Amino acid sequence: MIIRKAVITDLPRIADLFFQLGYPNTVADLEQRWDEFNNRDADCWVAANDEGILGVVTQNYVLPLSTTAEYAVVSAFVVDEAIRRSGAGTALMRRAEQEAMARGCSHTELSSSMRRPMAHLFYEHYGFAEVPKRYVMEYFARARADRRPAE
Secondary structure, three states: OEEEEOOHHHHHHHHHHHHHOOOOOOHHHHHHHHHHHHOOOEEEEEEEEOOEEEEEEEEEEEOOOOOOOOEEEEEEEEEOHHHOOOOHHHHHHHHHHHHHHHOOOOOEEEOOOOOOHHHHHHHHHHOOOOOOOOOOOOOOOOOOOOOOOOO
């Protein structure tokens, strides 16, 4: 298994992985955002082997005016549900952590749905601490259509 930067030809598989998280992106949706994402202060890595892509992590970097150091935000993280506990998630998170540390980030944050208790165990085992409370104001209702990404 290798961890590498994602490329545009990875988007069909990434769309499928995001669908497993409940984000109904089509390949066209991701292609439309790909250039803008890559022009931001962000990274996208995939775990891959000879059979294909096993998982993906995206990480963004934030430098608030109020702090002296930037921090990292894992904005998406998923390993294919069929091969979880294979080490791919740990390898992806390690790569994201290495980049955050190399950049001098003070910490890494992530959000996880309450309906993902196994993910919470992974994060805690990896070394993340739960820090409640968080408030969110949504401006757009997220599409909940049960549609598969275009192949």
